[in-house]
Amino acid sequence: MAKNDDLFKNVISHAKEYGYIFASSEIYDGLSAVYDYGQNGAELKKNIKDYWWKSMVQMHQNIVGIDASILMHPTTWKASGHVDAFNDPLIDNKDSKRRYRADVLVEDYAEKLLQKAQKEIDKAKKRFGEDFDEEQFTSTNPRVMRYLGQRKEILERLGRSLTNEDLADVKALIEELEIADPETGSRNWTEVRQFNLMFGTKLGASAESATQLYLRPETAQGIFVNFLNVQKTGRMKIPFGIAQIGKAFRNEIVARQFIFRMREFEQMEMQFFVRPGDELKWYEHWKEVRLKWHYSLGLGQENYRFHDHDKLAHYANAAADIEFDFPFGFKELEGVHSRTDFDLKAHEEHSGKKLRFYDPELKENYVPYVIETSIGLDRMFLSVLSAALKEEELEGGSSRTVLKLPAVLAPTKAAILPLVKKDGLPELAQEIVDELKWDFKVQYDEKDAIGRRYRRQDAAGTPLCITVDHDSLEDKTVTVRFRDSMEQKRVKISELTAIIRKETDFRNWLKL
Ligand SMILES: Nc1ncnc2c1ncn2[C@@H]1O[C@H](COP(=O)(O)OP(=O)(O)OP(=O)(O)O)[C@@H](O)[C@H]1O
Numbered sequence: 265m266a267k268n269d270d271l272f273k274n275v276i277s278h279a280k281e282y283g284y285i286f287a288s289s290e291i292y293d294g295l296s297a298v299y300d301y302g303q304n305g306a307e308l309k310k311n312i313k314d315y316w317w318k319s320m321v322q323m324h325q326n327i328v329g330i331d332a333s334i335l336m337h338p339t340t341w342k343a344s345g346h347v348d349a350f351n352d353p354l355i356d357n358k359d360s361k362r363r364y365r366a367d368v369l370v371e372d373y374a375e376k377l378l379q380k381a382q383k384e385i386d387k388a389k390k391r392f393g394e395d396f397d398e399e400q401f402t403s404t405n406p407r408v409m410r411y412l413g414q415r416k417e418i419l420e421r422l423g424r425s426l427t428n429e430d431l432a433d434v435k436a437l438i439e440e441l442e443i444a445d446p447e448t449g450s451r452n453w454t455e456v457r458q459f460n461l462m463f464g465t466k467l468g469a470s471a472e473s474a475t476q477l478y479l480r481p482e483t484a485q486g487i488f489v490n491f492l493n494v495q496k497t498g499r500m501k502i503p504f505g506i507a508q509i510g511k512a513f514r515n516e517i518v519a520r521q522f523i524f525r526m527r528e529f530e531q532m533e534m535q536f537f538v539r540p541g542d543e544l545k546w547y548e549h550w551k552e553v554r555l556k557w558h559y560s561l562g563l564g565q566e567n568y569r570f571h572d573h574d575k576l577a578h579y580a581n582a583a584a585d586i587e588f589d590f591p592f593g594f595k596e597l598e599g600v601h602s603r604t605d606f607d608l609k610a611h612e613e614h615s616g617k618k619l620r621f622y623d624p625e626l627k628e629n630y631v632p633y634v635i636e637t638s639i640g641l642d643r644m645f646l647s648v649l650s651a652a653l654k655e656e657e658l659e660g661g662s663s664r665t666v667l668k669l670p671a672v673l674a675p676t677k678a679a680i681l682p683l684v685k686k687d688g689l690p691e692l693a694q695e696i697v698d699e700l701k702w703d704f705k706v707q708y709d710e711k712d713a714i715g716r717r718y719r720r721q722d723a724a725g726t727p728l729c730i731t732v733d734h735d736s737l738e739d740k741t742v743t744v745r746f747r748d749s750m751e752q753k754r755v756k757i758s759e760l761t762a763i764i765r766k767e768t769d770f771r772n773w774l775k776l
Pocket residue numbers: 482514516523524525526527529530531596597598599638639640641642643
């Protein structure tokens with residue numbers, strides 16, 4: 265880790281304090297890399313799911329959604345390659361007894377070289393000011409060239425060793441680069457070996473007759489095995505997509521980054537079926553659409569970047585990650601993959617069933633090619649939470665903690681606050697709640713002074729506070745306070761629905 269340890273710690277403790285995320289089975293000291301979502305977390309998660317589902321399914325006539333089961337016929341995972349190849353290379357440190365992903369140790373080393381190069385570039389930028397030509401500097405400065413060249417060489421060699429399953433060479437690379445245990449500095453490593461990430465379980469009553477099953481490690485295969493069911497019953501014509509949100513399970517080797525890497529997590533995936541030969545055009549299309557989707561939430565475009573893969577998975581002919589600037593640096597948030605016809609072909613072979621599409625324009629049967637967009641719901645949650653959490657200095661020397669969640673995702677859209685707990689104000693506030701609750705998740709709060717209630721709602725991420733005072737009884741107006749600007753406005757009670765809708769409606773957020 266490094267970049268911003270304090271921010272990360274704050275995110276984790278804030279998530280707990282405000283009912284977003286708890287360690288799973290915490291009273292028994294938790295379960296490593298498994299988490300529960302609390303009362304606000306469950307709402308935020310549901311809203312992220314809705315935002316994705318509406319953007320992908322509701323807004324596209326040619327994309328439909330399904331909900332496949334977690335347990336699948338075991339041959340699915342043979343066909344997909346997961347039984348044979350869903351492995352991570354692991355390495356143990358003999359002194360510290362800590363376990364690491366060998367490829368990640370090497371990648372982290374390479375990342376440091378990139379940071380060193382960037383530092384040189386930044387220094388020169390400062391020195392030369394406006395005249396600075398970054399491209400020219402990068403391609404001529406000996407130090408920068410050395411760092412970048414070494415990085416490239418290392419990553420290429422790692423890619424080759426992993427593709428050839430040459431684990432001895434991965435170990436050799438770790439030794440040559442003198443990579444030490446990041447926690448303890450020890451270089452006393454075991455050999456590198458493969459570890460399958462799927463969780464196994466059994467179907468059936470008796471041990472002898474039981475069938476070995478797996479908890480699905482990705483939701484994608486539930487879509488592929490249903491390709492024909494959906495295509496035929498939905499009379500879908502290529503190009504079309506099938507979307508799904510659901511749990512996936514991976515027995516991750518290193519799982520120390522809160523909800524970034526979990527053993528039980530959720531994915532939001534869409535598989536888009538296209539004509540063979542058209543796949544790279546659609547790949548570019550979906551890269552762009554998905555990046556725009558992230559931008560639409562207004563968390564800062566500088567927080568996102570593409571990372572094109574040089575090292576491709578066995579099923580892909582192009583792949584890119586959308587990376588997000590997490591508190592521990594830029595990391596994968598979403599993958600966009602051109603999966604070719606690998607999956608459907610493999611399922612044809614293993615099931616003996618044809619998974620083809622008759623294209624009436626081409627008058628031809630073919631196995632479609634597939635573009636996948638795959639995002640981790642929990643990672644998305646972490647990106648939103650970490651970009652939204654702010655500590656703000658206020659006039660007069662005080663400060664506030666505010667969770668600037670995009671209003672469309674906020675768990676509670678408005679808090680209704682009677683100024684005092686008497687004179688009929690609570691009753692009027694409750695009337696307002698009873699009207700608004702048909703359309704929005706709202707919360708009634710009468711405890712503590714009004715300033716403290718505002719702070720509490722700021723920290724919980726509620727975009728609007730509605731205060732009911734004595735004038736409200738007379739003229740049916742209330743004060744609306746906006747979380748981000750702290751601006752206050754007097755409005756009619758009858759206008760509240762329209763005001764909340766303007767701030768929080770999907771229509772006002774998604775930009776296509
Ligand atoms: N263990 C996990 N915990 C939470 N989210 C995950 C996990 N593994 C994958 N995801 C999410 O699912 C998405 C698609 O899965 P994919 O198989 O492409 O990930 P991956 O490339 O294996 O991820 P990583 O390289 O970080 O392990 C990822 O972009 C990520 O957001």
